[in-house]
Amino acid sequence: MNQATDEPVVRLEGVSKSFGDRTVVCGVDLVVPRGCCFGLLGPNGAGKTTTLRMIYGATAPSRGRVEVFGHDVTREPRAVRARLGMTLQEDALLEEVSPRANLRIFGRHHLLRDPELSKRVEELLDRLELRSHADLPVRALSGGFKRRLAIARSLMNRPELLVLDEPTTGLDPAVRQALWSSIRALRRSGTTILLTTHYMEEAERLCDRVAIFAEGRIVAEGSPAELIRCHLAAEALELEHDEDGGSKIPAALAMLASDPACVHALTIGSRTILYAADVAPLLARLHQSQNPDGHRAIARPANLEDVFLRLTGSSIAEQAA
Numbered sequence: 419m420n421q422a423t424d425e426p427v428v429r430l431e432g433v434s435k436s437f438g439d440r441t442v443v444c445g446v447d448l449v450v451p452r453g454c455c456f457g458l459l460g461p462n463g464a465g466k467t468t469t470l471r472m473i474y475g476a477t478a479p480s481r482g483r484v485e486v487f488g489h490d491v492t493r494e495p496r497a498v499r500a501r502l503g504m505t506l507q508e509d510a511l512l513e514e515v516s517p518r519a520n521l522r523i524f525g526r527h528h529l530l531r532d533p534e535l536s537k538r539v540e541e542l543l544d545r546l547e548l549r550s551h552a553d554l555p556v557r558a559l560s561g562g563f564k565r566r567l568a569i570a571r572s573l574m575n576r577p578e579l580l581v582l583d584e585p586t587t588g589l590d591p592a593v594r595q596a597l598w599s600s601i602r603a604l605r606r607s608g609t610t611i612l613l614t615t616h617y618m619e620e621a622e623r624l625c626d627r628v629a630i631f632a633e634g635r636i637v638a639e640g641s642p643a644e645l646i647r648c649h650l651a652a653e654a655l656e657l658e659h660d661e662d663g664g665s666k667i668p669a670a671l672a673m674l675a676s677d678p679a680c681v682h683a684l685t686i687g688s689r690t691i692l693y694a695a696d697v698a699p700l701l702a703r704l705h706q707s708q709n710p711d712g713h714r715a716i717a718r719p720a721n722l723e724d725v726f727l728r729l730t731g732s733s734i735a736e737q738a739a
């Protein structure tokens with residue numbers, strides 16, 4: 419591997435963005451390696467879109483440096499844009515013409531000409547599974563088709579980096595699955611992908627690495643498995659308390675939470691989650707305690723949602739205090 423391919427596709431150093439006196443992105447450092455599917459993960463308002471906008475040069479950082487393909491985006495936006503494709507949440511497609519026409523028009527805009535233009539359009543109609551609807555007006559297409567068309571369009575210039583802002587928000591589960599497989603296929607073909615999502619499951623399924631955003635800052639970064647391993651443990655035991663709405667944690671659960679096997683515990687409303695490398699002994703102890711309330715218990719793998727709760731949400735200690 420030569421130096422050029424080792425160089426990260428995106429590098430942010432100490433990047434902040436303020437609107438008036440409000441800082442919405444604060445001191446972000448980020449490296450997106452080539453060939454990676456990287457997720458910016460966090461709730462609405464966390465600063466994900468603003469961070470993407472600085473990466474594709476739509477807005478300048480208030481502080482810090484944004485480099486894409488080794489170029490400073492603020493100083494050399496053109497050098498970056500030619501090699502980048504992006505699909506935003508509010509992408510405007512041409513509604514009265516077909517997907518094929520949308521792709522042709524966009525391709526011409528990027529100075530593609532036949533026969534290369536036609537070849538590229540046909541290739542993308544297949545790749546994003548749009549062929550069955552290639553000649554209908556876009557306004558007749560479902561949300562999932564429109565989203566795939568928007569992605570196909572952003573791939574017309576064969577970008578090395580594809581930026582996707584909330585690619586599956588608002589889509590139903592089956593359509594989301596189909597889009598996930600398209601995104602995975604792109605990643606396999608070598609395209610570096612940077613996406614935002616507030617769906618933890620999406621990040622877990624698609625992303626090699628994620629940065630978890632909360633209130634404009636990165637609170638954790640790594641592969642989903644790494645984050646789960648270092649902030650929690652492999653397994654979670656979810657327990658429902660009494661339905662009395664009280665905030666007190668039942669004694670049986672407090673006892674389990676203090677078990678040495680339990681690496682962390684948190685309570686949200688009437689639900690307590692215990693984390694351990696193996697939750698079976700905790701579950702056995704719960705049964706032995708002849709717990710009269712019969713707490714409903716579900717054992718499952720720990721996930722990124724848990725990591726987010728751990729890093730930003732309330733903990734059992736706060737609740738118990």
Ligand SMILES: Nc1ncnc2c1ncn2[C@@H]1O[C@H](COP(=O)(O)OP(=O)(O)O)[C@@H](O)[C@H]1O
Pocket residue numbers: 437442460461462463464465466467468469
């Ligand atoms: N142009 C702008 N002017 C003022 N505030 C903005 C602007 N763009 C975004 N914000 C604010 O910055 C915060 C982060 O927004 P955004 O980056 O869109 O978050 P996310 O994409 O994570 O939902 C929000 O509180 C939003 O209202």
Ligand SMILES: [Mg+2]
Pocket residue numbers: 466467468583584614
């Ligand atoms: Mg956003």
